[in-house]
Amino acid sequence: MNKTKQKMIMGVDIGGTKIAFALVSSGKMMTPVYKAETPKGEKILSVVSKFYEKFSKKYLIAGIGISTAGMVSDDGQIVGSTGNIPGWQGTKVKEILQKKYRLPVVVENDANAAAYAEYQVGSAKGANPLLMITLGTGVGGGVIVNGKLVRGAHFAGGEIGHIKLSYTKQRLCTCSRYDCFEAYASGNGLLALIKHYFPDKYKSISTRKLFQLTKSKTKDSILAIRAIEDWHFYIALGICNLFHVFDPEKIVLSGGLSEEVDIKCLLQQTKKLFLPALAKSVHIEKSVLGNDAGLLGAALLASQSL
Ligand SMILES: [Zn+2]
Known part of the structure; x- marks a missing residue:
């Protein structure tokens, strides 16, 4: 039987010790939150890819939203201090992932992303x-x-x-x-x-x-x-x-x-x-x-x- 894949956004949260992944649709979590340890620098992107491949077998992923420690430029590059993730500063996260998967990718500072969630679906809608x-x-x-x-x-x-x-x-x-x-x-x-x-x-x-x-x-x-x-x-x-x-x-x-x-x-x-x-x-x-x-x-x- 040919199942129609459900359209999802892959949400990623990159912290100093752990990276969290889940699929999100209309502001709701559609899968449990999966976690992996945070490696150094650009190796983070291979962990993101691993989860993308896992999810994309079952679902149609329409975009990727990344929340990360550190300051992020408008074009999705890590520009500010990320003392707790060595080697991450300077990484052109959006450019790399967008080229690889040909999908819309948004990269945002973690506190900013959290504030946006509170505004859209949280305690201060x-x-x-x-x-x-x-x-x-x-x-x-x-x-x-x-x-x-x-x-x-x-x-x-x-x-x-x-x-x-x-x-x-x-x-x-x-x-x-x-x-x-x-x-x-x-x-x-x-x-x-x-x-x-x-x-x-x-x-x-x-x-x-x-x-x-x-x-x-x-x-x-x-x-x-x-x-x-x-x-x-x-x-x-x-x-x-x-x-x-x-x-x-x-x-x-x-x-x-x-x-x-x-x-x-x-x-x-x-x-x-x-x-x-x-x-x-x-x-x-x-x-x-x-x-x-x-x-x-x-x-x-x-x-x-x-
Ligand atoms: Zn200070």
Whole structure:
């Protein structure tokens, strides 16, 4: 029997340790998410090809959407720092894959792709403007205005992790500059707070343990609560700076650490920082798409170029 193949987009999410693959149709996952380890540099493309060949036996693939760590140019080349994927910078991802498969290929920065998924099918559908903040080991983000990603003139739109929260040169950031939002609000920022509040035993306290300590009803719980309050203040400070630039209708928090954010506490902090007229205009939600957002967003972007 001659089965008609179903038309799909292959969504790919390239991270520092793993690459995730799934087929997507109309913004929905049509297969489970398959994972492979991230090799170095251009070898990533042979892993992508392996999955393409596997999927194309069963389905008609109409396009490829790739979400990746690092800054991406308009023509789909990796142009920005990708410290966690050696040899990836400079790769002309779109050009190579498009030539090979003769299909539309879209390549987008992972945080931007995730923001696009939140806008299309996630917790801030249609919000205009939309600001997404990713809280994890680092801090990333994405900005959508009038339904379009703000990619910027130098492809650094949405790189909100490196706005400055202070001028004190106290916190060193992973970008080797001081006082970036990321240095305060990320997992690394939390480790710095642990060091500050627990100078004698910080080595034995992980970020996860810090959150547990807040509920422990011990002497340490008071210090842990203070540390978490400081962390919320830093996130609020970043939100305040960004809010006053483009006045987002909704703010979405994503990334592993977003689960630990207490929205009520965050709103209390933002109210103290915002201009009074705007204090009630802050709407913050947590992502409902989780780890799949980048893959889904890249596939949605690719489906638009069909
Ligand atoms: Zn930085």
